Amino acid sequence: MNFDYSPKVQEMQARLLAFFDAHIYPNERRFFAEVEANRRAGNAWVPTKLIEELKPLARAAGLWNLFLPKSSRAPEGLSNLEYAPLCEIMGRVSWAAEVFNCSAPDTGNMETIERYGSEAHKSAWLEPLLRGEMRSAFLMTEPEVASSDATNIQCRIERDGDDYVINGTKWWSSGAGDPRCAIYIVMGKTNPEAGRHEQQAMVLVPANTPGITVLRPLSVFGYDDAPHGHMELRLSNVRVPASNILLGEGRGFEIAQGRLGPGRIHHCMRSIGAAERALQLMCERAIARVAFGKTIAQQTVTQERIAEARCSIEQARLLTLKAAYMMDTVGNKGAKAEIAMIKIVAPNMALKVIDWAIQVYGGMGVSDDTPLAMMWAHQRTLRLADGPDEVHRNSLAKLELARHMAMPGEVSMPVTRGS
Known part of the structure; x- marks a missing residue:
C-alpha cells in the first residue's frame, strides 16, 4: 500500500x-x-x-x-x-x-441516490444537490427503539395502490430544520414478517409533503448546531408515489450498509482534522502562557501530551488511509473491518487531543472564545453517530474471531513449545 x-x-x-x-x-x-x-x-x-x-x-x-x-x-x-x-x-x-x-448528511444522501436511485430520482434530486441548490436529511434513528440495531425500526412504509403511506417518528434528522432541505431519505419497515434484514425499505420523501411535522430541534451538550440542526419529526399518513422507493421493498438494510461506509470514513477524516486543529491551538497557547515561572510548553506534562497527541493523530491517519485504500480497491464490504476500526479509533483519539488542548487553555477552553468546546461536543457525538462504539467493536470482534475459527473437517492443534 x-x-x-x-x-x-x-x-x-x-x-x-x-x-x-x-x-x-x-x-x-x-x-x-x-x-x-x-x-x-x-x-x-x-x-x-x-x-x-x-x-x-x-x-x-x-x-x-x-x-x-x-x-x-x-x-x-x-x-x-x-x-x-x-x-x-x-x-x-x-x-x-x-x-x-x-x-453531511448531503454527501451520504447524494451517494445513496447515485448508487441506488433511478435516473428519474437522480434528475429530480441528485443534480440539484450536486449544484448546491438544496439540502437533504436522512431519517433513520427513532426515539422509541435502540436504533443502533436498525432492525428495531418501527416506522411503517405501507403500499396503498400506486403510493406508499408512511407513519412514524424520527429524530436526530440532521439538517431537517434548514428551509433549503427539500428531500428526505426515510428508512422504515414495509414487511415486519419478512426476514430480519429484509423487512426495511428506503423511500424518497419531498420535505413539503403533507403530514410531516418538525417537532423540535435537539441540542448536543447545549449546542443546537443552528442553522444545520438535528430535528425530531413526526410523519403522519405521509403519502408518496411508489416510484420513490430505492431499489425496492426489503432492500433498506442493504442500502443502509452501503450508505454508512463512506459516511463513517468521512466523519473520521474530519475528526483527524479537528484533532490537528486542537493540537495546533494547544501548542500556540502553551508557548504563549507562563505558569510557575516558565511557559506551559516547558512543563513536562504538556510536552508528554503534545508528543502523545502527535503519535495518536498519525496512527489514526494511517488507519484512515488504509480504510480508504481498501474501499477503493476491494469495495466497502471488503473494507468493513477497517471502517469499523477507524470509526472506533478516530473520534476517541480526537476527544483525547481536544481534551488536552482544553486543559492548556484552562477556563477559556470550555468557553465559546475558542472552537474547542464545540469540537469536543461534536466528537463525543460521533461515538454514537453512524453506530455506537459498542456495535463497531462487536462487529470487529466477530470478524476477528471468524478468522480463527477452524474450517469444517479441520482439527485445531494445540500450541506446544518446541524442543
Whole structure:
C-alpha cells in the first residue's frame, strides 16, 4: 500500500489550505455572529449569508463535490484515498465542509441516490444537490427503539395502490430544520414478517409533503448546531408515489450498509482534522502562557501530551488511509473491518487531543472564545453517530474471531513449545 499523495492531491491540498487562510479562518467568528443574529431575530435556522457567499468561490477554485467517486454527474469527484487529506482539512472548522458541498448528511444522501436511485430520482434530486441548490436529511434513528440495531425500526412504509403511506417518528434528522432541505431519505419497515434484514425499505420523501411535522430541534451538550440542526419529526399518513422507493421493498438494510461506509470514513477524516486543529491551538497557547515561572510548553506534562497527541493523530491517519485504500480497491464490504476500526479509533483519539488542548487553555477552553468546546461536543457525538462504539467493536470482534475459527473437517492443534 502506497499512501503518498499524488501531485494532483498535493496541489489541491495547497489550494484548499490557501482557501482556508483567505476565507474560512478569518470568518469563523462572523459565521457564529450571523447565526446568533438570526436567533435573536426569531429564527436560528436561516441559512447564513457567509456560506452562500463562499460557495461560488469554492466552485471557482475547483474545490467542489470532491467526495463522490466514479460519477458522471460529478466528474470532479475523487477516490476515497485522494479525498482523505482534503476532507481532513475541511474538518478543522465545524461549518467549512458545506462551503465545498461536502457536508453531511448531503454527501451520504447524494451517494445513496447515485448508487441506488433511478435516473428519474437522480434528475429530480441528485443534480440539484450536486449544484448546491438544496439540502437533504436522512431519517433513520427513532426515539422509541435502540436504533443502533436498525432492525428495531418501527416506522411503517405501507403500499396503498400506486403510493406508499408512511407513519412514524424520527429524530436526530440532521439538517431537517434548514428551509433549503427539500428531500428526505426515510428508512422504515414495509414487511415486519419478512426476514430480519429484509423487512426495511428506503423511500424518497419531498420535505413539503403533507403530514410531516418538525417537532423540535435537539441540542448536543447545549449546542443546537443552528442553522444545520438535528430535528425530531413526526410523519403522519405521509403519502408518496411508489416510484420513490430505492431499489425496492426489503432492500433498506442493504442500502443502509452501503450508505454508512463512506459516511463513517468521512466523519473520521474530519475528526483527524479537528484533532490537528486542537493540537495546533494547544501548542500556540502553551508557548504563549507562563505558569510557575516558565511557559506551559516547558512543563513536562504538556510536552508528554503534545508528543502523545502527535503519535495518536498519525496512527489514526494511517488507519484512515488504509480504510480508504481498501474501499477503493476491494469495495466497502471488503473494507468493513477497517471502517469499523477507524470509526472506533478516530473520534476517541480526537476527544483525547481536544481534551488536552482544553486543559492548556484552562477556563477559556470550555468557553465559546475558542472552537474547542464545540469540537469536543461534536466528537463525543460521533461515538454514537453512524453506530455506537459498542456495535463497531462487536462487529470487529466477530470478524476477528471468524478468522480463527477452524474450517469444517479441520482439527485445531494445540500450541506446544518446541524442543
